[in-house]
Amino acid sequence: MKKTLIIVLGPTGVGKTELTLTLAEKLQTEIISCDSRQMFKEMSIGTARPTDEQTKRVKHHFVGNISVTDYYSCGRFEIEAIALLNELFKTKDVVLMTGGSMLYIDAICKGIDDRPEVNQELRDSLWARFDKEGIGPMRDELAQLDPAYAATMDAQNYKRIIHALEICLSTGQPYSSIRQNTKKDRDFDIIKIGLNLPREELYERINKRVDIMMAEGLLDEVKSLYAQKELNSLNTVGYKELFNYLDGVWEYDYAVGMIKQDSRRYAKKQLTWFRKDEEINWFAPTDIDGVLNKLKEMGIG
Numbered sequence: 001m002k003k004t005l006i007i008v009l010g011p012t013g014v015g016k017t018e019l020t021l022t023l024a025e026k027l028q029t030e031i032i033s034c035d036s037r038q039m040f041k042e043m044s045i046g047t048a049r050p051t052d053e054q055t056k057r058v059k060h061h062f063v064g065n066i067s068v069t070d071y072y073s074c075g076r077f078e079i080e081a082i083a084l085l086n087e088l089f090k091t092k093d094v095v096l097m098t099g100g101s102m103l104y105i106d107a108i109c110k111g112i113d114d115r116p117e118v119n120q121e122l123r124d125s126l127w128a129r130f131d132k133e134g135i136g137p138m139r140d141e142l143a144q145l146d147p148a149y150a151a152t153m154d155a156q157n158y159k160r161i162i163h164a165l166e167i168c169l170s171t172g173q174p175y176s177s178i179r180q181n182t183k184k185d186r187d188f189d190i191i192k193i194g195l196n197l198p199r200e201e202l203y204e205r206i207n208k209r210v211d212i213m214m215a216e217g218l219l220d221e222v223k224s225l226y227a228q229k230e231l232n233s234l235n236t237v238g239y240k241e242l243f244n245y246l247d248g249v250w251e252y253d254y255a256v257g258m259i260k261q262d263s264r265r266y267a268k269k270q271l272t273w274f275r276k277d278e279e280i281n282w283f284a285p286t287d288i289d290g291v292l293n294k295l296k297e298m299g300i301g
Contacts, residue, residue: 003089003188004300007034008098009105009274010195011267013206015285017050019195020098022288024058027301029092032081033062034099034108037236040068042225045218046238048209068225068233071120078107089188094300102273109192111184118166126162126169131230138165146174159232191298193291194280196271206263213238214256222246237262 006027008020024031033039037047041064050060061084066072081097088095097108106112130138135158142161143150145168153160164175171178197205222242225234229243238259245255274280283290295301 001093003085003092004094004191005085005108005186005188006094006096006191006193006295006300007105007109008096008193008195009100009280010285011202011270011274012100012263013048013209013267014195014197014202015205016098016100016195017048017054019285019288019291020096021054021058023291024096026292027094027096029094029096030059030061030088032084032095032097033060034077034081034097034101034104036072036077036099036101036104037233038063038099039066039072040064040233041066042068043221043233043236043239045213045216045221046236048213068228068231070233071123072233074103074107075112077104078112081108085188100270102270109186109190111186116167116171116178118170122170123166126165127232130158130162135161138162141165142168142175145169146176148174149176149179190279191295191300192277192280193294194274194282195285196282197284202267203264206267207260210238210256210260210263218242219245237266 006023008016008023010016020031033050035047037043038049039062040047043049044064050063054060055063062077062081085095097105099105126138135156138158139150139155139161142153142165146164149164153164155161167173167175167178196202218238219242222239223246225239226243226246228234229239234240234243241250241255241258241262244250244258245252250258281294283294292301
């Protein structure tokens with residue numbers, strides 16, 4: 001019998017954590033986080049990382065395990081998470097994974113093309129160039145080096161553009177020639193459980209969660225990271241807005257309002273991405289019985 005990975009996904013603020021904890025306790029298993037920011041140990045409040053009490057209830061992996069100064073990627077996550085799953089499946093028939101980082105979820109479900117490691121010196125130089133010149137000249141250079149990829153790229157996604165440029169410059173080959181987008185076979189089954197709410201209710205939850213984060217000390221957390229604000233890991237909703245406040249660019253209330261707005265925009269982006277996936281079984285975050293019944297239909301539990 002094949003082992004099974006259950007992925008609980010959904011937009012930010014929808015309520016994935018509590019349902020996943022309850023599910024993990026009922027299935028007597030562990031949780032892998034696929035939230036690309038909850039990994040950073042210095043970013044606790046602003047990423048709504050599971051609390052100490054929650055991690056005592058159920059063992060979590062990839063939570064607070066690296067520093068904001070560490071380079072991390074989808075490719076590394078794929079390698080490390082698959083290795084962990086192989087270990088967990090030795091003693092467990094089912095493992096849970098939860099989060100809303102779309103590319104990290106795809107890294108496990110579909111795999112990432114094997115790509116060459118990029119020299120850190122080259123990476124640092126490109127990011128320094130981005131800070132100095134902006135993305136325009138880099139986008140133009142990428143269009144010359146790889147017109148095929150440039151024709152389909154998101155012209156505003158500077159992270160993807162810089163990464164593609166890294167590959168072109170380090171290998172001497174077009175990024176599009178390395179990107180095969182071939183789905184990898186996994187030796188375990190995957191069940192996707194999606195959580196969602198009516199838009200007004202979701203947005204209300206997001207706004208309330210931001211207020212709670214501010215009350216819990218998010219501003220102090222951001223202040224402690226101010227000296228490192230240029231790091232890519234900190235170019236994140238909840239942090240970048242408060243850096244603007246600390247820089248005197250925005251008033252406090254405006255910055256908090258922008259955290260709420262940017263969080264809502266991110267939730268919308270997540271839902272647009274997830275709705276393209278017909279393998280997702282959708283539920284309300286409080287419908288644990290519905291989720292359990294669906295899993296029973298699929299031979300789990």
